[in-house]
Amino acid sequence: MNSAHTPRAVEAESLHGRPLRYFDFVMAAFVTILLLSNVLGAGKVAVVDLPGIGDWPFGAGILFFPVGYVLGDVLTEVYGYARARRCIWAGFAALIFMAFMAWVVVALPPAADWTGQASYEAVFGQVPRIVFASIVAFWAGEFTNSYVMAKMKVWTGGKHLWTRTIGSTVAGQGVDSLIFYPLAFLGAAGWTNDLVLKVLITQWVLKVSWEAILTPVTYAVVGFLKRREGLDVYDRKTDFTPFKASV
Template sequence: MDTGNGQDGGIRAVDAAALQGAHFRTFDLVMAAFVTILLLSNVLGAGKVAEIVLPGIGPWPFGAGILFFPVSYVIGDVLTEVYGYARARRVIWAGFGALLFMAFMSFVVVALPPAPGWGNQAAYEAVFGQVPRIVFASMLAFWAGEFVNSYVMARMKLWTGGRHLWARTIGSTFAGQGVDSLIFYPLAFWGAEGWTEALVIQVLVTQWALKVGWEALLTPVTYVVVGWLKRREGVDVFDADTDFTPFATRV
């Protein structure tokens, strides 16, 4: 934050309301990273089912996007922890807008009639074609899950007095990813062809556990990133007087 607290200065605790309209040195870069990972995870990861062989279990299929999509939750934790809920809220809306435009662009481009000499339309549709039900479920789940994640993260920071970052990151991800999974899988697949009710529940619980597990494994990375950014900005933001409505973008 450009207030004279440099990279070499101390870190002071400050209420988020006192930073309204303030400029942070690294906020724009973190926001760009969040939106980039969000879009790439949905474009490159969502369409492929991979498989690994687990000892004692055998072949285990999984959506390839799970390798990178949880990183967006890690960055969401970093945003709330370092910059406060209001700025994390703005980033969530930016990501939601980017997803909405990506869905619209995909629909238009796939629907365009291919040139007679271009023979890749079927492959293109297989990769970028979208089922409206799944798109709607994905966007609603993302929006709700990210806001729950950020809210729990900010509230837990107040409850713990800024201590126990590991508990806040894992706890907020457990809540946020739980809401994400509970919305996405039933909306996208309940009653769909090839999906039994038991399978929907199994995949829901498995993906939820894997995402929370990823968050736990990445905890040391989160500590390093959060520590560096706080030293860079010179502040430790607490949301004591923050309006936690999701329907705002003012910071």
């Protein structure tokens, strides 16, 4: 397919199982960022010095986790809901396996002369409640994000991409936060109801703001992929059930 061609509007169902040039790369990037943001970012509380406010703590994962939502937007916008759904299930399975692997490796008895067990547990040891909340929130939030993105594309006739990327993130991150923070922290030691609500709203606002800031990047990536694939996919007749992974 000539990359110079203008993207051709097609119905998502007409693609069926047709291979696409860059889909596998975007899927790999989506799953990679999802896993790394959970492994490297979730466990660290960082701090930023805000003018007039002072030190403000935040979860380090917020720097990169929203990039996964950007890629989710790209997947739905360029390849359609069905392929985005396939990626969400791949990410869901990867998260479960990562949690299982971390549990097994941490639980293995350390060698007598190895002194790193405590540090290893501090980094990779996971609270089951938080892991469960994270996986459920990811699944529900990403499917909400993809569904809203696909529906808004049809409603807007493919125009005003920024309304879809931000609108879908408001919905998707809203569902993610509404599930994760109460499931993970409500009633936990040191977490009052007011604190859970404050963190929930703060993280939601920050994630949506980060998505808005990345809008030019989303435009560039979407434009590049549409030109390369030569397609502009619409989900007018798509079966939006989340409970399958076929394309």
